Amino acid sequence: MIYLDLSDREERERAAATFDRNIVVTAGAGTGKTTLLVDRLVHLLLRNPSPLDIKEIVALTFTNKAATEMKVRLRERLESYPNIRLDREPGSRAEKELFRELRSLMERYHLSKAEVDRRSREALHQLERSYIGTIHSFAASLLRLYPLEAGVDPQFAEDEGPRLERQFEESWQLYLDQELSLAGARKEDWKRVLRKIRLEEVRSLAFSLCSETIQLESLKTQSREDGTAKPVALWLKKNEERAAELIQRHPGKNYKIDEFAHAALAVIREFLARGELAAGVLQEERDLLAGSSPGRVKAWSEEDFEAARDLIRVAKNLCQVDGDLARLVTALLVPFAKGLRERFLQEGWISFDGLLVRARNLLRDHLHAREELKRQFQAILVDEFQDTDPLQYEILLYLAERTGRQAGYWRQVELTPGKIFVVGDPKQSIYAFRRADIEAYLEVVQEVIQAQGGLECRLTNNFRSHAGILNVVNGVFERLIHPVEGLQPPYVAIRPPESRTDTEPRETHSLPYRKVQIRRVESEAGPLDSDRARRLEAESLARWLSEEVLGRAEILNRNGEKVLAEPKDVAILLRKLTDVHQYLEPLRRRGVRYVVEGERHFYAAQEVIDAVNLLRVVENPSDRSALVGLLRSAVGGLEDTRIYELHRAGLLDCRAVRRVGNDRKRLLSPVKELYEALLELHEEARRLPVGQAVFRIFSRIPIKLLAAISFNGEQAVANLDKVRDQAELLAREGAGTLKEIIARLEGRVLEVKEESESALAEENVDAVRILSVHKAKGLEFPIVILAGCHALIEGRGDEPSAEYDWSTELAGLRLGEYLNLPAVYLGEKRRRREREEQKRVLYVAMTRAREHLTISCAKTERGAPTSFLAMLEECLGDLSACDSPGSLQAGDGTVEFLAVTENLAVPSRRRERKKEKKEPKDWTAYADLWKRRENDYQAAIQKPVFLTPTKLKKREIELSEGSEELRRQFSGSTDALLIGDLAHGFLQRWDFRDPADTFHEKLRVFLASRLQHRPSDSRLKVASELEEIFGAFFSSAAYRELASVQILGREIPFLTPWNGQVMEGVIDLLYERDGQLYLADYKTDRIEKSDLEKSAEIYRHQIQIYSGAVQRALKREVAGFKLIFLRLGEALEVREGD
Structure with a gap:
């Protein structure tokens, strides 16, 4: 792309076309980073020297949607180049921009137009085999390339979470049965643990440990080591210094906050000295810190008060550190988590976390695989680098390592210059809850890529917002965002392009x-x-x-x-x-x-609750609570008073419809039809697969229709479809019968399990x-x-969990109200982040x-x-x-x-409507519109979906005037059609390199099996005619030409759009001569040599259709089309446009 009128033009061009240095692009909001990524891809494909094959490039994005957008844009760019005519002046503004861009590429890399076109078509041909996608899809590809080294089933399936949750539930119950039984070998250890924390808290921690991002071996090693880890010791030392400075500024103990500050300092010093707080030590300080935190006093500045509050919080958490409990729980739970991971893998499943961990391990630990992959992938592009998981950084660094080098640790990797191209904006790093780590981003960018000669390019021209918005954004964040080491980079302003201003x-x-x-x-x-x-x-x-x-x-x-x-x-x-x-x-x-x-409240949506109640009643007609819910919903439409009357009369049961007496029929009338339908479905559903059963229930009861007319109609209908899909998915995963699957859906509704609503095409x-x-x-x-x-911004809750910090390689454990020491450090680090x-x-x-x-x-x-x-x-x-x-x-x-x-008073639900004078409507335009639609519909249903060149030619001949000769030429007997089929079949198998005079014997063998059921006189007639046809063809110049070309395909079927229909056909022969593409079609017509030119007109549409289909499929121009008249041994070459 040509960057005209942009203040950051040089930065963009340097980023797109620098190949001897690794590139870090800092792209502010709305600065066109996707366009730059596509530009970089184009330059890699077209550069001279050393252009890359598209399969040698890895381009990774944050989401599937972003990957699709990148592919679409690259395809559009590559398709546009061959269509540009340099001998014509471009018309539109877009054409002018493409024209300038193509000229610039040709001049920069000394390319001819033909070479640009060739490379563009080759890249297009391989585009769907390229590695443009998400990091998780790429990691899965690496594991499937080296399944033995990675220790995975080559046909593994990826799990987004539900499968692991189910396996955990099953395994956890079995594990507890063994561990807590009278014969359990560690029951005393369990008693010590359960005296301090609840079993539910142990369960939550166990589930956290099942994530493959937690390094279990590191956790075990960490729990056995004596002393304090270096990062934690440095952090404690800084806190001691801050506390000492505060006390120096406020030396007395006149206020409660003074006492708390002294207590906090004492606790921090105890941990610095001994790494723990032994029982009975500093008991007075502990009791003080266990109380409520002090408020602010005038003698303390706001800055000092905030610093004291942070230190008091740290000290409170340090008082909750229980190293012995953490070691005991680790010893109990690590074997369980390790075993579950192994079973999960053996069953052919890998979690999304596991994809990254195992891909990283593959590259780090299996050097031959790393070396092969380094040679395979010559360029690595990454979008949204600031939101990348630190594990992904390791994968990319190992792949970008110099050939022949084999570092055992990511910080020691020596990068190949020009191989890495990353685009990100640290100002938009907001996914810490998905393990995006701004500290890791800054460390990799500054201490690895830039430290080894990497180049930073800044995009600052914003194409999205006008100057009024951007000036405010800059004015706010230049004052709000200040550099903080490891947490916040300096603010880089964004501006509108000069042309936009x-x-x-x-x-x-x-x-x-x-x-x-x-x-x-x-x-x-x-x-x-x-x-x-x-x-x-x-x-x-x-x-x-x-x-x-x-x-x-x-x-x-x-x-x-x-x-x-x-x-x-x-x-x-x-x-x-x-x-x-x-x-x-x-x-x-x-x-x-x-x-x-x-x-994330899909299971709280009213239509989902109604659907689950409907399924419950169909499966179990005696489920009164589900029936009441259904009757209160739009399906039943009853008020509570009517439902109470049904209850008083003993009619809150679908089966009552079959045994009710005349005295209660009036009460039952509002629900009689619904009850009967529910009972019918109860009988039907038991005989159907789960997916069909749910589909049948939703079809019989108008729940989707009622959802469609609700306020959120489209979303409600989409949610009901998702309920059906969820039921089918549970059935495929072996969740059991319809009854069991409905019970699982009911459980998700009751606990309001987090799940996204069904996505709509919101753009439309x-x-x-x-x-x-x-x-x-x-x-x-x-x-x-x-x-x-x-609203108050609240941090993440301290729920029991395990967390692993990539930068420090520490694992923190939260056990109810207790923690291990790294958890205190990581919690404060997370709070600051x-x-x-x-x-x-x-x-x-x-x-x-x-x-x-x-x-x-x-x-x-x-x-x-x-x-x-x-x-x-x-x-x-x-x-x-x-x-x-x-x-x-x-x-x-x-x-x-x-x-x-x-005013907070809720306004009336009744909307005021203005009284408007009704005027008679003129429905003429609507009537005409529906008439046209009816005519279009009738024309459409009479037009066949599929069409062949032969049918098209026949229809044209029938509609043409004075065409008796053409009709006679086109029509043929049954034997003539048989001759044509056999001639095509024989030539499909014929090797044009064989001597021509060997066709007689091969034809006899070919016909023996195909004519065995025909009368002998017919067999002789057909064989004789084919001998005559091939005798002329095999001795002709047309045959000798085919013997000298490269055959690419024979009898190639195709489908292609054609004037609102689908054209289908078979191309007899596709071949290449002197680097150009040709098509050939065999004709067995009886035709005079003098009429050859006329035949081109007869087959005009066929030539056009076949050539167009090949050009669309192969993205190559067709040099010519050969009509080969076998009886004459003549080939007539027709070029499109003749």
Whole structure:
């Protein structure tokens, strides 16, 4: 791509075309990193010297969607080059850009147009065999290439989690039965453990240890080692110094916080000296720290108070360290986790974590495999490098190692110059909960790639947002994001391209909605608590959208045209979707359509609950609770009073319909039809496979129809389809009978198991999109509303678990209220990382907007110290001192501030409708439209789906005038058709390198089996005619030409689109001569030599169809088409366009 009018043009060109150094691209939000990745791929394929085959390149992305987008863009680029005519002036702007790009590539690498076309077609031909995909798919490919070395079944299947969970449940129960039985060898150890922690907490830890990311051997070694690990000791030393400095500034013990600070210092020093806190030691300090933490006092500055609070938290956690308990639990659980992993692998399953771990181990431990793969893959490209799991860093580093070098540790790898090309933005590293590690990213980039001569290129031109948004973003984050070693890189500003600045509307008042706005909602009753404030904010946003934005606000579309905002233009972003339902009800009440993306409450959706109740009743008609739920749903449509009457009459049972007396028939009438249907399904379902049974139930009971007319119709129907798919999946995985599968679905509903709703094609749905900031990453929207900015940002809970830190190689264990020492260190490290990460989450949220950004919040009783609003106030000042309406300055940007007063009273569900005078409708246009549709339909059903060149030729001959001669020539007897089939069949098997005079004997053998059921006189006639045909052909120049060419294929079937139908046919011969592609078709027509030229017209469509099919399939031009008339021994060459 040619980067005109961009301030970062040189950086982009250097990144795309530098091959002697490894490249790290820092690409800010909306700077076109996917385009750059495609540019890099194109340069690798076309460069001189040493162009790469596409199968020598690894291009890895974060998601399957991103991989597909990269493939599509690369395909479009490669397909465009052969279509460019350099002898013609390009027309459109896109054609001009491609023209300049092609010229630039040809000049840079001294390529001819023919060579560019050849390389492009070769790459296209191999594109689907390329390694463009996700890291997990690539890791799976490596394991399948070397299954013996990796210790895996070559036909292993990947598990996203459910299979491992099921195996854990089964294995855990068996393990406990053995361990806790009277004959258990370690029952005393179990008693000691269970005196301190609950069995459920042990179970949670055991499940965490089953993840292959936990290094079990390292955990065992760590539990046996004496002393404190070096990273932990350094951390304790820093905390001791901080505590000593605080006490030096506040030497007395006048306040409670002073006492806590001294106690914290004593505990930290004890751990520094002995690595543990023995029983009875520092008991007074421990008792003090066990109480509630002190509040702030005036004598302590805010900075000192925050530092003291951190130290007190550390000391409290240190008091909960129990090394003996951790060692005991490790000894009990590690054998179980190890055994489960081995059984899981033996059964042919690998978890997603296991894919990465085993691919890393393969490359690290099996040097011959590493060496072969290093030679196979000559270039490695990685997208979203900042969100990459540290295990993936190791895989990439080992593959990028110099040939002949074999480092045993990733930090010692010596990289091949020019092999690595990574694109990322540390400002957008927000996936720590998926093990993305900003510390590991910075370490690999700075201490490995750049330390070995790697080049950093920065993309700063943003193509997404206008200058008004970008100026605010820069103004906020230049003050908010400061470099913190291992946690936060320096902020790099993003700017609009210079050309964009020139073309943006100069009169801002003409588009007043193109702005950044902070919208604070206040209650008439004064400040509210957090929950009520969120409800008030949700009501206000719904009113604002319906009354002031949708259909009213003017924005620019992608073409720069003024349009009115539609629901699909709006995205509401939330930091997390925990409280999303409070925002949905007001939108639903006001009739604003929405789609929630990424919500994990699939099993809490009403239609899913209704579906599971329906399945329960069908399977067990006596299940009263399920029946009550079904009757209360849209399926039954009964009020509670009617259900109570059925209960009083003993009719809450489907089977009652078959035994009810006349006195109770009136009560049963509203549900009689439903009861009968449920009983019929009960009999049917037992005889059907699970998938068919669920399909039959959903077809017989109109649950999908009722879901379709609900407010979230499309999503509700999609969710019901997912219920059916889930049931089928459980059946395929051997979950058991329909009864057992329904019980499992019921269990998931009762525990509200986290599961995403069925995905819709949201891009095509005209609805407001509601999603988390994490889900929105990589997307853009014309209007973005960042909601709930006043809410407290809470860290991850300290649930019992095991965690492994890649940088320090430490494993932390959490055992209820107890921990091991590394867990305290890792917990504090995670807390600091999350604190910095939340700034990046806000950055990602604010950079999603193209036209308008609203930051929405509500006024609460007490402002949250850690919230998006608090971060913004840190940069913009206290909002409570700002006038409304007013404005705030953020660097070169301006933020509009608006305070809105709302009433928390829920508005009526009844919508006010304006009385409109009814006017008679003119249905003429609709009637004409339906008439045209009916005509089109009738024409379509009369047109066959499939068509052949022969049928097409016959139809044209029948429709042509004065065509008696053509009809006679085209028509043939049964024997003539047989002759043609046999001639084609014989030539399909004939080797053109054989002597021509040997055809007689081979023809006799060929015909013996094919004519054995025909009368003898017919056999003789057919054989004689074929001898005559081949006698002429095998002695002709046409035969001698075929004997000298490279045959690529014979009797090749094809399907190709043709004027709304599917054309099918068979190409007799495909061959190559002098590097050019030719097609040939055998003809057994009786024709005079003087009529050869006329035949080209008869077969005009066939030539066009066959040539077009080959060009589409092979991406190569067809040089010519040969009509070979076997009886004459003549070949007529026809070129397309003649």
